[in-house]
Amino acid sequence: DVKVTQSSRYLVKRTGEKVFLECVQDMDHENMFWYRQDPGLGLRLIYFSYDVKMKEKGDIPEGYSVSREKKERFSLILESASTNQTSMYLCASSLSGKGGYTFGSGTRLTVV
Amino acid sequence: EDQVTQSPEALRLQEGESSSLNCSYTVSGLRGLFWYRQDPGKGPEFLFTLYSAGEEKEKERLKATLTKKESFLHITAPKPEDSATYLCAVRGGTASKLTFGTGTRLQVTL
Numbered sequence A: 001d002v003k004v005t006q007s008s009r010y011l012v013k014r015t016g017e018k019v020f021l022e023c024v025q026d027m028d029h030e031n032m033f034w035y036r037q038d039p040g041l042g043l044r045l046i047y048f049s050y051d052v053k054m055k056e057k058g059d060i061p062e063g064y065s066v067s068r069e070k071k072e073r074f075s076l077i078l079e080s081a082s083t084n085q086t087s088m089y090l091c092a093s094s095l096s097g098k099g100g101y102t103f104g105s106g107t108r109l110t111v112v
Numbered sequence B: 001e002d003q004v005t006q007s008p009e010a011l012r013l014q015e016g017e018s019s020s021l022n023c024s025y026t027v028s029g030l031r032g033l034f035w036y037r038q039d040p041g042k043g044p045e046f047l048f049t050l051y052s053a054g055e056e057k058e059k060e061r062l063k064a065t066l067t068k069k070e071s072f073l074h075i076t077a078p079k080p081e082d083s084a085t086y087l088c089a090v091r092g093g094t095a096s097k098l099t100f101g102t103g104t105r106l107q108v109t110l
Helices: none
Strands: A004-006 A010-013 A019-025 A031-038 A042-049 A064-070 A073-078 A087-095 A098-103 A107-111 B003-007 B010-014 B019-026 B030-038 B045-050 B056-059 B062-066 B070-075 B084-092 B104-109
Touching (some): A010 A019, A019 A031, A019 A107, A031 A064, A031 A073, A042 A064, A073 A087, A098 B030, A098 B045, B003 B084, B010 B019, B019 B030, B019 B084, B030 B070, B045 B062, B070 B084
Parallel strands (some): A010 A107, B010 B104
Antiparallel strands (some): A004 A019, A019 A073, A031 A087, A064 A073, A087 A098, A087 A107, B003 B019, B030 B045, B030 B084, B056 B062, B084 B104
């Protein structure tokens, strides 16, 4: 069964910490995405990547960065976590320009 | 800019009471409309892709239809296990990314 795997289901971090969220897909997809999901705001795109070492800003990139050193892995980095980054983070992947996304199961991040 | 609006925001049905969810969209050159189901605390799960007006897809109690301006997700004789949030998304133009609506939260009671 093809999968997108996010390393943690639940995470609690302190304000100011550097936080790494990891995502791995086993479908050889070119595209990978990071979204955050908040009640009433829906899914908002943070960053995406079309290929290894390539990245594009989404709608809300401030306070985040990403890394894609290998095709199957896309990491989201919170440089200095803040309480307003408490959210559900979703990773997804897709074939280039085709089909929908396959999502991971999400990481519920709480920043205290 | 692509836009997706879903209605209603929330819907409560009794078991067996059929209804429809709406997804209105504006997009430059539709290259796919997607329906997802999301259970609380989990990632969205793919349901359907529709590509052209008039197309229909079915899966169990769900049927998705598409016109040039909107899509409907019809739920026939729903059961409590159909309770979830249903998300609609579009891909337009040359983009690889999807634009999502905010979803319809469906609750089916006995």
